[in-house]
Amino acid sequence: MATTASARPASSGRMAAVNEMTRLLRLLFEVEREFLRTVTTLVYRVGEPELKYLVCQHAWESAGHARFLRERGRELTTFGTQETARAEIKRLFDEAVGRNTDDPLVITAGFYEVLKPALLEAYRHYLKVTDHLADWPSKKLVEEFIADEERHLAEIKPWLQGVEAREWKLHLTQALDDLGGWLGQETRLPLAAGYVWAHQQTPFTHPATCNRGKYPVCSSVFGYDPTEDPIVRPWLTDPNTDARVIRLMVYVWLMMEMDAIDYLATVFYETPNAPFDLHFDLARHLWDESRHSQFGFRQLPKLGVDLMTVEHSLDLYNILIQMPPHERYALMTMEFEAGSFPTKAHVMDRVRELNDFEADTLLAFDRNDEQNHVRYGHRWLPEMMAQFGETRPTEEFVKATQEKFKEFAARFGGLTPHSLTKEKRLTGEKILKLAGVA
Ligand SMILES: [Fe+2]
Ligand SMILES: [Fe+2]
Secondary structure, three states: OHHHHHHOOHHHHHOHHHHHHHHHHHHHHHHHHHHHHHHHHHOOOOOOHHHHHHHHHHHHHHHHHHHHHHHHHHOOOOOOOOOOOOHHHHHHHHHHOOOOOOOHHHHHHHHHHHHHHHHHHHHHHHHHHOOOOOOHHHHHHHHHHHHHHHHHHHHHHHHHOOOOOHHHHHHHHHHHHHHOOOOOOOOOOOOOOOOOOHHHHOOOOOOOOOOOOOOOEEOOOEEOOOOOOOEEHHHHHOOOOOHHHHHHHHHHHHHOOHHHHHHHOHHHHOOOOOOHHHHHHHHHHHHHHHHHHHHHHHHHHHOOOOHHHOOEEOHHHHHHOOOOHHHHHHHHHHHHHHHHHHHHHHHHHHHHOOOOHHHHHHHHHHHHHHHHHHHHHHHHHHHHHHHOOOOOOHHHHHHHHHHHHHHHHHHHOOOOOOOOOOOOOOOHHHHHHHOOOO
């Protein structure tokens, strides 16, 4: 041992114990950030809202792990200042995304039954090889992450029951074995010469529409005809509308933030060179929207609504997916979110008449979150524009994008027919009945 150490410069020998643990922290950071970048492609491909919500939650928690790993890593000298993951880690996550024709649950199994368990193993390895007193700060973090990872695997398990993914899992396992696990802690099993990287054959592209599983769909839930549409726009602001009607309509509105989940989730994969903090804030944004959608998804049945009668609106995803990511993000933050405050404020005042503490709470948190989302937009839109070589001033770019959206809405919007007849689906008229005012 003495001979090897003396062959290296004295300084690196002196700090060898720290440098080795920092190398592992760095790898763990890269795995978590790449997991976030790619697992988000599941969100719009899986159909069950509950599974979308769960993936959004895990994505957010993984972003948190990556952030803490980076903070701790930066306290140690050799962590490095750049944030890009090395090619062999990127490549494996690009592979895990699969193709857009694959069964999304098979792809989910690849993430959660191969890559995540390997991450859990990597954290356990870290804990085993580090000195618990010397490296106490990392130890405390890693202990928490292990508990999170175990919970993630348990939470996803019911969704993967009966999913036949053996072949795909073997394919990913081989690629992982080639690295010897995420930390290179196992014996490496080099890839067979004939191994084919699927993503190099067929690069992943987002599906043209998002998956809502068993639920009925339509183009839009906003309209003017109470016999056709559930959210009757003039009713939202009409002082004569009963507050109970407004409460039901706003829960439909919140539930439909599922479209924000689906189209925002597309942005991570397409911005592989974004600074990590951009993805961190997007992950928070995504998780917020998934909570907002859950507000509606959980409250509507309590107010007597059968969720199988609520059509899901697909227009926003279908239109925005035709536009590049920075335009999607510009419309989301600078148009849809920034523009929603006056109507929502009015809605909140009306709902307060009902003394429904839960509704008031949900709407207050929604408003608070939305204010943050607009802030994120101001911070990150210029950065995202730069990622795509957009050099116009932000304001000019946003204006032009708003115009482009109108054109694209005319071309790609309104094409999803109603799954249900107007007799069967939730409409303004039915909301009047459910609210007990008709
Ligand atoms: Fe929201
Ligand atoms: Fe939002």
